[in-house]
Each structure stands twice: as structure tokens, then as C-alpha cells.
Amino acid sequence: MMGRVLFGLLLLFSAVAGASAGLLLVYSIDLPQVDELEHYRPSSITELYDDQGHVVGSFALQRRVVANYKDFPAVLREALISIEDKDFYRHWGINVWRIAGAAYRDIESGGRVQGASTLTMQLARNLFLSPDRSFQRKIEEALLAIQIERRFTKEQIFTLYANQIFLGHGAYGFEAASEYYFSKPAKQLTLEEAAVLAGLPKAPGQYSPILHPDRCLKRRNLVINAMLEDGKITARQASDARSRPLGLKLEHDPNSLAPYFVEEVRRYLENRYGADQVHQGGLRVYTSLDVELERAANHAVLDGVAAYERRHGWKGHLENVLSQGQSLSGYEQPDWDEEPEVDNYMHALVTSVVPHAATLKFGRYLASLSQSDAAWTGRKLEDILKTGDVVYVKILSLSGEGKAHVSLEQDSGAQGALIAIDNASGGIKAMVGGRDFEESKFNRATQALRQVGSSFKPYVYTAAIDQGARPDDTILDAPVIFPTSSGPYVPHNYDEKFEGTITLRRALAQSRNIPALKVANSLGIKTVIDYAHRFGITSNLPAYLPVALGAAEVTLFEQVSAYSVFPNDGVRVIPRYITKVTDYEGRVLEEDFPEVRDVIPSRTARIMTSMLREVVLHGTGIAAASLKYPLGGKTGTTNDFTDAWFIGFSPMMTAGVWIGYDEKKSLGPKETGAHAALPIWMDFMKVALSGREQGEFQPVPDLSPSSVTQRLDTPDTAPAEEETH
Numbered sequence: 001m002m003g004r005v006l007f008g009l010l011l012l013f014s015a016v017a018g019a020s021a022g023l024l025l026v027y028s029i030d031l032p033q034v035d036e037l038e039h040y041r042p043s044s045i046t047e048l049y050d051d052q053g054h055v056v057g058s059f060a061l062q063r064r065v066v067a068n069y070k071d072f073p074a075v076l077r078e079a080l081i082s083i084e085d086k087d088f089y090r091h092w093g094i095n096v097w098r099i100a101g102a103a104y105r106d107i108e109s110g111g112r113v114q115g116a117s118t119l120t121m122q123l124a125r126n127l128f129l130s131p132d133r134s135f136q137r138k139i140e141e142a143l144l145a146i147q148i149e150r151r152f153t154k155e156q157i158f159t160l161y162a163n164q165i166f167l168g169h170g171a172y173g174f175e176a177a178s179e180y181y182f183s184k185p186a187k188q189l190t191l192e193e194a195a196v197l198a199g200l201p202k203a204p205g206q207y208s209p210i211l212h213p214d215r216c217l218k219r220r221n222l223v224i225n226a227m228l229e230d231g232k233i234t235a236r237q238a239s240d241a242r243s244r245p246l247g248l249k250l251e252h253d254p255n256s257l258a259p260y261f262v263e264e265v266r267r268y269l270e271n272r273y274g275a276d277q278v279h280q281g282g283l284r285v286y287t288s289l290d291v292e293l294e295r296a297a298n299h300a301v302l303d304g305v306a307a308y309e310r311r312h313g314w315k316g317h318l319e320n321v322l323s324q325g326q327s328l329s330g331y332e333q334p335d336w337d338e339e340p341e342v343d344n345y346m347h348a349l350v351t352s353v354v355p356h357a358a359t360l361k362f363g364r365y366l367a368s369l370s371q372s373d374a375a376w377t378g379r380k381l382e383d384i385l386k387t388g389d390v391v392y393v394k395i396l397s398l399s400g401e402g403k404a405h406v407s408l409e410q411d412s413g414a415q416g417a418l419i420a421i422d423n424a425s426g427g428i429k430a431m432v433g434g435r436d437f438e439e440s441k442f443n444r445a446t447q448a449l450r451q452v453g454s455s456f457k458p459y460v461y462t463a464a465i466d467q468g469a470r471p472d473d474t475i476l477d478a479p480v481i482f483p484t485s486s487g488p489y490v491p492h493n494y495d496e497k498f499e500g501t502i503t504l505r506r507a508l509a510q511s512r513n514i515p516a517l518k519v520a521n522s523l524g525i526k527t528v529i530d531y532a533h534r535f536g537i538t539s540n541l542p543a544y545l546p547v548a549l550g551a552a553e554v555t556l557f558e559q560v561s562a563y564s565v566f567p568n569d570g571v572r573v574i575p576r577y578i579t580k581v582t583d584y585e586g587r588v589l590e591e592d593f594p595e596v597r598d599v600i601p602s603r604t605a606r607i608m609t610s611m612l613r614e615v616v617l618h619g620t621g622i623a624a625a626s627l628k629y630p631l632g633g634k635t636g637t638t639n640d641f642t643d644a645w646f647i648g649f650s651p652m653m654t655a656g657v658w659i660g661y662d663e664k665k666s667l668g669p670k671e672t673g674a675h676a677a678l679p680i681w682m683d684f685m686k687v688a689l690s691g692r693e694q695g696e697f698q699p700v701p702d703l704s705p706s707s708v709t710q711r712l713d714t715p716d717t718a719p720a721e722e723e724t725h
Contacts, residue, residue, distance in 0.1 A: 042066060042163055044282035044584065045176070048254075048265060050289040051427070051579075057255045057262035059269075061279050067175040067186065069159045075191055076174060077158065079198035082226040085119040089154055093120045093145035120145040122201070123161045167197065168204030181209060183249045191233065192241040195223040209246050217246060256338050258294045260433030260443045261287075265577050273589070282584040287577055288427025293420060296687035297430035301416040302345050304680030305435060305659065306394065309410040312668055314377035314384060317412075321349065322388030328361075333390070334438045336363040340395050345409060345435075350389040358385050360393065360406065367393070367404040374408035411435070413661055417444035418684060419560045420655040425594050426564075426573030429653065430684070442662070449539060449553035450658060453673065454511045454620075455636030455645045456550035458563070458608060459532040460520045461508050466531070466604040467523065470703045471505040471611050475515045482521065482545060489545065491517055494637070494672075508611050509619030511635060513549055520548035534599050535562035536572055550636060559647050560656035566612060566632065567649045569698055570605035572597050603701050610700045616648070620674050624648065624682055629689050630697055633681075635673030640666045644676035651695040653688055657681045 044064045048057035081088045117125070124144035148157060167177040174197055178186040182193050189197070199207055199219035209216040221242045228238040255262050265287060269278045277283065321331045328351055335346045340363060348360040348367065358369040358381050374381055385391065393406040420430040433443035442448070465471070477499040482489040493513045499506075507515035520528050528548060529541045539554045541547055557575070565572045574595040581589045600608075612632035615621045620635040633648025642664050647656040657677040660667060667676060 042172070043280040046269075046278050046281060046283040046285065048262060048285045048287055048289075050287060050291045050294075051429075052291065054291050055254045056258055056287065056289055056291060056294070057265065059266060059279050062172045063170045063176050063180065064163065064172040065175040065179065066163050066282065067159075067173070069155045072158075072162050072174060072186055073189055073194070076186060076189055076194040076198065078230075078232040079191075079194045079223050079227055080162075080201075081119075082230045082232060083198055083223045084122075084201060086230060088119050088158075091118060091120075091149075093147075093149035094118060094142045117141065118145060119161050120148050120157055123157060123164060124148060126164050126166075127160075165201050166204055167200045168208050169210065180251050181248055183251045190241075190247075191237060192220065192224070192244045193247065195220045195227070195241065196246060199223045209248055210250070213246055220246070250339055252341075253338055257291065257298075258289055258431060259437035259441075260445065261289055261294070261428065261431040261577070263437075263441065263443065264431070264446065268577065269581075283589070284582045284586075285578060286580040286582075288422070288425065288429060288579060289431075289577075290429040293430040293684075293688055296684050297418045297420065297432045299343060300680045300683035301418050301432045301657075302435060303683065304657075304676075305414050305416045306345070306409050307679070308414055308659065308667070308671070308676055309412060310376045312412075314379055315410060315412050316384060318385075318389040318391060320386070320388045321390065328388065333362065335436070339363075340365065340398065340404075342395055342398055345392065345394050347390050348393045348406065350385050350387055350391060352387055353382055353385050355380075355382055357381065360391065362393070362404070364402050365398065365404040366402060367406045369393075369406060369408060373406065377408065413663075414659065414667070415444055415662060416657065416659045416680060417448070417556050418655065418657050418680065419445045419556055420653055420684065420688060421560055421564055421575055423564050423568050423649070423652055423654055424573065426561075426575050427579070428575055428577055429688075430655075440662075444556070444658065444662075446555055446557045448658070448662075449555060450643045450660060450664075451550055451552065451638040452554045452559060453550040453636035453638040453643060453645060454513075454516075455559060455634045455647050455673070456532070456548065456552065456554075457508060457511065457516045458566075458612060458634055459535065459537075460516050460523075460528050460548050461504060461611060462600060462604060462608050463523050463528050463531040464504065464519050465607050465611075466600055469504060469519075471607060472503045472703075474501050474503055475507060475518060476500065477502050477507065477512050477514050480514055480518065482517070484545075491546075491549075505611050505614050506619075508634075509614040509617075511615075511620045516548050517545060521545060531600075532562070535565055536574075536599075537562055550638065556645075556656050556658045559645070560654055563633075563647045563649055563656065564654040565599045566605055566609045567651050567654065567697060568605070569602045570598065570600040572599045602698070606698045606700050607703070609697050612649075613697065620672075621646065621648065621678060623674065623678055624685075627682060627685060627689065629685075629694055631685075632697070635678060637672040637674075641668060641671045642666055644671055644673045646673050646677040646681045648681055648685070650685070650689060651697055652692070653685075655681060655684060655688065657684075 042064055043062050044066045045058045045060040047055050050056045121141045125141050163173040166172055169180060171177040171180045175186050177197050178184060178189055182189065196209055196216060199222065206212065207216045207219045224238050224241050227233045228235065265285065266278065269285065321328065328349065331349055333347045340346060346362055348362040350358055351361050352359045356371045360367045360369055369381065371381055377384060392409045392411040394409050395404060395406055397405040415434050417434065418430065418432040419428065421427065422429055431445055433445045434440050479498065491513055494511065499512065502515065525545050525547060526543050529543060532541060537554055537558050539558060541552045561572065561575045576592055578592055580591045583589055609632055612634060615634055616624045616631045621633050624631055624633065629650055631648055631650055633646060636645030643658065643660045644667060645658050657680045659676045659680065
């Protein structure tokens with residue numbers, strides 16, 4: 001009898017063993033090859049750096065910063081192991097007793113297979129398997145974990161896991177999560193911060209410290225208690241850590257500082273290396289941008305356009321979310337995703353209005369708007385705002401309690417743009433392509449073709465000087481008629497006055513139209529256009545006389561690059577965004593050096609620099625003389641005040657500003673380049689020049705007598721029609 005029972009048990013054991021072996025064979029036959037991990041490199045972030053090594057942008061499908069084992073501090077390793085896998089350093093890939101216990105609970109409750117995964121099993125699932133919860137997947141997960149443990153050390157496994165795991169809000173891996181949630185590398189994490197991150201792998205969405213701080217706090221304290229039970233920390237350390245707040249310090253999106261610049265770089269990189277390499281390859285891109293100057297450019301443009309808006313009074317026409325059927329509690333603005341900063345501008349929601357005051361909301365902040373904060377409108381708040389309105393504000397102060405002080409501003413559609421280029425290297429140091437990249441990604445600094453007005457005149461005078469004229473030669477500023485194929489062309493000066501006989505230097509400084517047309521007509525407009533092309537202007541310039549006054553559409557990028565020829569002694573350095581690109585392993589993929597081209601003789605460049613210096617000292621750009629630096633430049637204003645320009649330079653830097661509307665409507669009476677654009681340029685240059693050695697312009701050469709003046713006064717036929725002044 002006993003023999004029969006023993007035989008039966010042996011037979012049953014053999015059947016179970018055979019069935020198990022068969023199942024393992026079936027489940028493992030199509031498993032991924034773990035050997036692939038030896039060459040595995042996760043998708044990682046491509047980062048852009050400014051000229052001082054600060055991160056100014058990134059591209060990624062998954063926000064991941066790949067780190068080494070030693071980059072993860074002991075407190076983080078211990079926190080993760082205590083809460084996720086206490087026997088990590090002892091087991092061989094699976095924990096049989098945990099699996100058995102979890103299976104029993106699942107069978108007892110009738111639920112699906114879940115829980116009991118070791119870190120190695122989680123790694124196997126994340127790398128090779130689907131997230132579906134099933135008995136088959138659990139077996140595959142265990143088999144893969146055993147293979148991984150056979151081929152890799154515990155340190156290697158932990159490092160793979162710590163770089164791969166998803167931790168919420170687009171962050172993959174603990175290094176990226178540490179930088180996102182706490183704005184610091186993982187090496188610097190405190191106990192309570194490490195516990196927050198260690199609690200996220202279980203359910204990143206459910207325990208998000210941003211969306212569900214209460215749940216996150218409980219989960220963090222659970223991790224701390226687990227560490228205490230495992231003897232990793234003392235009772236005093238645990239008590240202190242549990243008493244502290246979450247302490248989030250969210251990382252600012254690096255792309256938000258210079259979004260237009262970053263977008264230009266992205267297009268170039270994708271065109272050269274392909275989208276996959278750019279977004280997954282972990283490139284390191286070293287650029288010419290200067291973070292300090294970019295911030296100054298942003299503030300100058302936004303403040304300058306806001307000042308323009310205030311000059312023209314309150315227009316209203318606000319979007320109202322209630323009238324669109326939305327609720328106040330459910331409304332979100334795209335610019336609320338970024339943590340606000342003092343002196344920045346953003347949209348806010350009016351949540352209530354009472355006499356002489358209104359309450360606004362933006363993101364997690366509430367602000368009380370007083371009558372004095374909107375005094376420039378000349379209207380009572382209750383007359384211009386109502387609950388549900390979306391308004392534009394400037395942030396004046398922020399408090400840790402979610403309170404803010406703001407001023408009421410206006411966004412009627414006026415736009416501004418700015419570019420600054422280092423004269424010696426051609427490096428683009430700052431770029432602003434509009435007021436709000438989230439609302440409009442159209443780059444008005446590089447893509448907008450606009451009439452340049454009188455900022456074109458330096459090309460006219462350059463052609464004349466290069467062909468023998470002198471700054472002190474005279475020309476008659478008097479009424480003139482140019483016969484054209486479509487009838488007589490009768491140009492005017494901006495002030496509708498005439499100064500009589502004046503020098504070329506004064507004609508340029510005071511931006512007189514009649515002298516510029518006479519010079520261009522004498523030289524031939526095709527000659528003038530040829531000189532503009534030498535300066536790097538690639539936009540189409542039709543061969544008719546009003547082009548001499550800027551009746552041609554050119555980008556701000558072209559104008560600024562062209563003007564850098566003057567302080568550069570006649571040499572144009574081709575503008576560049578990038579200095580070097582390396583791959584994931586640090587191999588140099590490209591290294592860009594300044595590319596120079598001769599444009600005009602140094603003699604001509606130095607004379608023109610002195611004439612453009614006169615514009616600042618005694619001409620239309622005289623306001624810039626208050627900066628007390630060696631500066632030159634030129635204003636530009638188009639007909640009906642649709643575009644306002646100022647392009648100027650120091651010995652070291654050239655910068656340009658444009659302001660206008662996208663639809664080419666008038667900015668309003670008297671909104672000239674000197675009034676609308678120059679103040680923005682000055683605000684930027686105050687920062688750009690402060691504390692930096694600027695040097696001096698090259699001395700003007702001796703000038704020999706000239707007999708060109710009378711020829712310049714001789715009008716000729718010019719097939720043209722007036723479009724600008």
C-alpha cells in the first residue's frame with residue numbers, strides 16, 4: 001500500500017515537473033535575448049548649452065539623463081530597495097516567497113496576477129514586455145529576470161533600472177526626476193527627497209507630488225518607515241524627515257528662456273542628423289547664446305511692447321471663458337504650465353470683480369488687482385473687467401503662499417523682435433522672435449519679411465563713399481520730381497520740410513529722404529542693390545528707386561548681420577548658432593569656426609561707421625547717446641508707421657529691433673523707429689554693454705578732396721513709385 005502511494009506521488013511529481021518544464025519552454029521560446037542589454041543604451045535627452053555651459057534647451061521623446069551607479073547616492077538606493085525589493089542584493093532575480101504569497105492572495109481574492117516583482121523583474125518588464133497583467137507575462141518576467149541576474153552584476157542591474165523607470169511628468173530615471181522635481185542632481189538629494197522619488201515607481205500618476213501632494217506625502221513617509229524598519233536610518237532621522245514638507249522646487253523648462261533660438265537650432269539639427277538622433281540620441285549641442293543677454297532681450301522686448309500698448313490706451317476686446325461655456329475652475333492657460341517669474345508677462349483669469357479691485361488667477365497663484373495697477377487705462381476696473389475675462393498681466397512679485405502682485409497690461413497683437421550678434425565671432429547672442437512662443441511660433445526675427453524704411457539708407461551711402469564721395473560733400477535737400485514710366489514720382493521728407501544744401505553726413509544722420517534718393521539715382525539703383533547683396537541681404541530687392549528709402553522687404557536677421565560689417569572693418573562674419581556638436585559618447589560630430597567674407601574696404605567701413613555714429617550723437621538716434629558708449633546705428637520707419645526699426649552696434653556687438661503688427665497695420669501716429677524701437681534697443685544694450693570691455697571704433701582715415709557732389713545732385717529717370725520714406 002505504501003509503495004503504491006509513493007509511486008503515485010512520484011508519478012504526480014513527474015507530471016507536474018514535466019508540465020512545468022513544458023510551460024517554461026513554451027513561454028521562453030520567444031523571449032527577447034538578454035544579451036542585448038550589454039549594448040543597451042536608453043533614449044536620452046539632447047541638450048543645448050549656451051556659451052558658458054548653461055543648459056538653454058533640450059529635445060527628447062523621453063526626458064532622461066543617463067547616470068552611473070555612483071551618481072545615485074546611498075540614501076536613494078536604500079530608500080528604493082527598502083520599499084520595492086528588500087532582498088535585492090540577496091535574491092537571484094525572483095523572490096519565491098513573495099511570489100507565492102502574492103499568488104495566494106490573488107487566487108483568494110479572485111484577482112489577476114500582480115505585485116511581488118523584484119527590481120530585476122520590473123526592469124525586465126520595462127525593457128522587454130508589455131505592461132499587461134497576466135499569468136503568462138509574469139512567468140516571462142521571472143524567466144527574463146533570472147537570465148539578467150546570470151549575466152549582470154547587481155550594480156549594473158540597479159543602474160539599468162534607475163535609468164529606465166518612469167517617474168511621472170515625462171521624467172524617466174532618477175537623475176532626470178531629481179532635476180525635474182527638485183532642480184538638483186541626484187547626488188545632492190536629502191533623505192526626504194530621496195524617499196519621494198523612491199515612492200514613485202509603484203504608481204507615478206497616483207503619487208505625483210504635483211497633482212496629488214497629500215498622497216505623495218503619505219507614500220514618502222511609508223518609504224521612510226520602511227528604511228527605519230530595515231535599519232537604514234535612525235528613529236531621529238526618520239522623525240525629522242517625516243516632519244518636513246515635500247520641498248518641491250520644479251525645474252524651469254530650459255526651452256522657455258530662448259524658445260525661438262532653440263527652435264532654429266532644432267530645425268538645423270533635424271535636417272542634418274535626423275529626428276531620431278536629435279530626440280533620442282543624447283547629443284550635446286554647444287551654442288553661441290548668452291543666457292544673461294537672452295534674458296535682457298526678453299525683458300526689453302516685452303517691456304517695450306507693453307510701453308507701446310499703454311501709449312495707445314485700453315482697447316478691451318477680452319476673451320471671456322464664461323461666455324464660451326467654460327467654467328472658471330476648469331480653465332487652463334498654456335503659459336500656466338511654466339512656473340512664473342517676477343517681471344515676466346502672462347495671461348490671468350479674472351475670478352471676481354468688485355468696485356476698484358479684481359481678483360485674478362494664474363496657475364497656483366492668486367493676485368488682487370487694484371485701481372492703481374491699472375491707472376494707465378484711465379478707466380475704472382469694474383468698467384473694463386468682468387468675471388471670466390482673460391487678461392494680460394506683468395508679474396511684480398510672488399510669495400511662497402501662492403499670492404502675487406501684478407499690473408494690468410494689454411495684448412492687442414503688437415509684436416516685437418530682437419537679434420544680437422557678436423561682431424568678432426558671428427555668434428548669435430540673443431534672439432527674440434515675438435511676444436509669446438506658445439501663442440505663435442512664427443519667428444519674426446528670422447522669418448518675417450518687412451519693409452525696412454530708412455534703415456536701408458546706409459547701403460546707399462556706402463555705395464557713394466566706396467565710389468569716392470566724402471561725408472562732408474554737400475547735396476541739395478529740396479523738392480524734386482523723378483520722371484518714371486508710370487508718371488512723375490514726387491518724394492517727401494518725413495517732416496515735409498527741406499534743409500537746402502547739407503552734407504551727406506547730416507543727410508544720413510537726420511534721415512533726409514530727398515538726398516538719399518538723389519544719391520541712389522545718381523549711382524543707379526542697381527548699383528545700390530548690388531552693395532546690399534554684398535552685405536548679405538538675400539531677400540528680393542526690386543530695381544526701382546524707392547528701394548533706396550527701404551521700400552523692400554528684408555528680415556531682421558539679414559539687417560543685423562549686414563550692419564555688423566561696419567564695426568568689423570568691412571568684413572562680414574557669417575552668423576552662427578552652433579559652435580560644436582558631440583554625440584552620446586562625446587565624439588565631436590561637427591565644430592563650427594567663424595566664416596568671414598570681405599564686403600567693403602576698411603576705409604569705406606570706417607567712414608560709414610563714423611557717419612552712423614553721427615546718427616546716435618546728433619541724429620534720429622540721439623536718445624542712445626545717453627548710454628555713454630561708442631555706438632552707431634540707424635532708425636527705420638515705413639509709410640503709415642507700419643514698421644519701426646533700429647539697427648545699431650558697438651565695437652563688439654550688433655543688435656537690431658523691429659516692432660509692428662503681423663498684419664502690417666499702422667502702429668499709430670509718431671510711432672517711428674526712434675520712438676518705438678530704439679528704447680527697446682537701448683534697454684537691451686544697457687545690459688549687453690555693462691561691465692564688458694567695448695574698445696573703440698577704428699579711426700577714420702584722412703579724406704582727400706572729392707568732386708562727386710555735383711554729380712550726385714543730378715536727377716535721372718527712375719522707373720519707380722513711392723512706397724515708403
